[in-house]
Amino acid sequence: MRHKAYVPGVALLAALVVGCSADGGDDANGADGKPGGPVVSPAPPGRYLTLPAPCRAVPRPLLKDLLPGAAELPGDQQEKVFRGSAAVTYDTDRKVGCSWKADAPSATRSLAIDFERVVSYDPAVSDDDRADAVYGKKKDAAGLSSPSAPQADVATATGAPADGGGGEEKGGAADPSPSTSTGDASDGAPASGGPEDALPSRVLDNLGDAAFLQDLPKGPGSTAQNHTVSVVFRTSNVVVTVRYAEQPALITQRPDGRELQEKAQALARKLAETLSE
Known part of the structure; x- marks a missing residue:
């Protein structure tokens, strides 16, 4: 027992x-x-954890150049214009913006900038990839992602010989007239032609990780000669939009589309540099 x-x-x-x-x-x-279980490595976070103060993002000398009418205002009014108006937002860590407007005898210039910091809550999708999807939707809305859309014939738009081989074409001669073509011209404006003969909407090179310009002259049948240029670019997990517009005082006047494009791009590049610092 x-x-x-x-x-x-x-x-x-x-x-x-x-x-x-x-x-x-x-x-x-x-x-x-639990041997044999899947090992999940979270996607890397984006580079940016915060956003700049939007109404202080544009240097004063650059604002004076973009809003020439402000220089003619009395001191207190001039200061109010340059101070800008912050966009209403409920999460300043994720989205901020600012706008400015100045009236001059010849025309009214307006400027707006927006910063959006994109965060992915899917561990399998990085912040950068999610931001690229946000940028892609904006690009689609601008009509620049359709594979069937014609490319901008940069040579024709700049007055260069069309058969010189300087511009890229797809499927034969390209039509430079549509404002939503997908040319790969990066900078610059036509070397000849009237001031309104700006290059059409297009993808831009050497600006952030991806960028495009949307040129929006007045609509058909509109008596107002307003002209708006938007530059949108992505750098890591931040998407930036610059909108620059001119409304002439007289309907007989036409805005200088080339100047608007050049200045909008210059500001976008300055903002990209500031973010990278």
Whole structure:
């Protein structure tokens, strides 16, 4: 009887020792006790954790150049124009913006900038990839992502010979007239032609990780000679939009589309440099 009572006790003690050893091994090695389970590496976060103060993002000398009418205002009114108006937002860590407007005898110039910091809550999708999707939607809305859309014939738009091989074309001669063509011209404006003969909407090079320009002259049948240029670019997980517009005082006047494009691009590049600092 004693022998029979002793054996179960030894077996029970051995089982307890084995169990404790197994638990201690898991703790020491950091294992989860589920061999063969998938190991998920979270996607890397974006570079930017905060956004700049939008109404202080544009240097004063640049604002004076973009809003020439402000220089003609009295000191207190001039200061109010340059101070700008912050956009209403409920999460300044994610989206901020500012706008300015100045009236001059010849025309009214307006400027607006927006910063959007994109965060992915999917561990399998990086912040940069999510921001690229946000940028892609804006590009689609501008009509620049359709593979069937014609490219801008930069050579024709700049007055260069069309057969010189300087511009890229797809499927034969390109039509420079649509404002939503997808040319790859990066900067610059036509070297000849009237002031309204700006290059059409297009993808831009050497600006952030991806960028495009949307040129929006007055709509068909409109008596107002307003002209708006938007530059949108992405750098890491931040998407920036610059909108620059001119409304002449007289309907007989036409805005200088080339100047608007050049200044909007110059501001966008300055903002990209500031973000990278």
